Amino acid sequence: MTQVIRWGILGTGKIAKAFATALQDTPGAKLAAVGSRSVDSATKFGADFGAERFHGSYQALADDPEVDVIYIGTPHPMHHENALMCLNGGKAVLVEKSFTMNRRQAEDIIALAREKKLFVMEAMWTRFMPAVVEAKRIVDSGEIGKPAQVTADFGFTSDAGPEHRLFNPELGGGALLDLGIYPLSMSSFFLGTVTGVKAQAEMAPTGVDMQTAFTLTHEGGGVSACACSLRSRTPTELTISGTKGFVRLSDRFHNTETITVTLVDGAARSERTMTIARSGNGYTHEAQEVGRCIREGLIESPVMPHAETLNIMGTLDSIRQQIGLRYSADD
Structure with missing residues (x-):
């Protein structure tokens, strides 16, 4: 049986809503949990999109054992800290673009993902359209x-x-x-x-x-x-x-x-x-790629590889x- 990919979404802004909408159109995926800086925000967002759990901190989402991969939809300057937190929590990560603020931060994330043998990808959805x-x-x-x-x-x-x-x-x-x-x-x-x-x-x-x-x-x-x-x-x-x-x-x-x-x-x-x-609003195509890679045990996508993100x-x-x-x- 095909493994169902259990998603967490970190952040509850406009782009996070678009991604949550796309997960409803993504075969073999479900929204397991939402993390926000307030439990009220996480609960409202999660209820709208059928999430199972609502966390009032990003750390709680990173530590949730019922989540396989976390989509990071926060503003650019938060990506570095958020991604490292999620990787240290043992989660695969899809990071909204731009991936980070600079190459040095991107190197930190990719080095940690490789060390922990966890999947990480820049969310350049257009490549998968x-x-x-x-x-x-x-x-x-x-x-x-x-x-x-x-x-x-x-x-x-x-x-x-x-x-x-x-x-x-x-x-x-x-x-x-x-x-x-x-x-x-x-x-x-x-x-x-x-x-x-x-x-x-x-x-x-x-x-x-x-x-x-x-x-x-x-x-x-x-x-x-x-x-x-x-x-x-x-x-x-x-x-x-x-x-x-x-x-x-x-x-x-x-x-x-x-x-x-x-x-x-x-x-x-x-x-x-x-x-x-395209399917739905289009974000499902990158979500499907993440699911495929995780199921195959890959830590990077050949379509949006680490070396290219760094370049x-x-x-x-x-x-x-x-x-x-x-x-x-x-x-």
Whole structure:
């Protein structure tokens, strides 16, 4: 009989609610427990999503013997402490992106997970979306020739105040960690390990980045052009280009169900568009991957491996250094 994966959710914010909703659509998974800083918050959240137990502290969730894996949905600056706590409690961990505030913190988490032989993964849900999986299959098949360039953007207009998590440096604010992580991760996914980066940014009054543009070089020789913004509604498209054509994931590429493949041969041009449905709100696909890995005894996913998370965090560090964005976690 297939092992039922018993999930705990740490945090009760918007992203945690989206993940709890997805668990209801995830075969072989159940929400066993919720942890919040107050038992009232945990109870209300847990009751809404059918959890069995409600903990009034994160530590109590980490110590719950009836939980296999914990999803960490707290703000970025808390990920490091929360993940270490859960791993020390003997739990596998799925950590919301950005994985941590910097590479040093990411190294701590991954080293502890490897020492304890526990699964840990960065929750880059887009990699597991059926449309993105199909796009990767098409690119890897050679249909568009050798992939050599990625362009990707993610931007929306926010009128949030300076205390909001998007603009508050104490909460890991800024466009880069919240939105830029998507174009960066997709560039790495399709073109391979990032070997160099150049970045420029417009900063917000609070000291975080309002919008950032960066170019990447990759181990295989390709290049990427990426942008993220909290002051402009961008197309939010992802295009992977090769020697024979390109694959495009249009508006809201991180959550899209549509792919267009365009092939160009001299004057001849062909184009086809496919619709590939996701399940529910989309988060179930990464939850299914976590379940698969745990059942197989893996401590990392081949789709979002530790080495790539570390490389991405290091690239984010380099971008932040170039644009002058520091957080207290860097001290």
